[in-house]
Amino acid sequence: MGESACASTLDREFNQLTPENEMKWDTTEPSRNSFDFDAADSSSATHRHRA
Secondary structure, three states: OOHHHHHHHHHHHOOOOOOOHHHOHHHHOOEOOEOOOHHHHHHHHHHHHHO
16 A cells, blocks of 8 residues: 555544654653654644644
8 A cells, every 4th residue: 555545544534643652752752851753743743734
C-alpha cells in the first residue's frame, strides 16, 4: 500500500491520533535536558491538516 492509499485509509477510518512513540522519553528527550518535539509536532500538524 502506497503513502497516499495509507493516508486515504487513515482519513476514512480514523478520527483520532495517538502519537504514542513520538511522545516517549527517548524521542522527546534524547539526552538530559535536551528536548525535541519535532516528531510529535509533525504528527499533530499532519492530523490537523487532514481534519
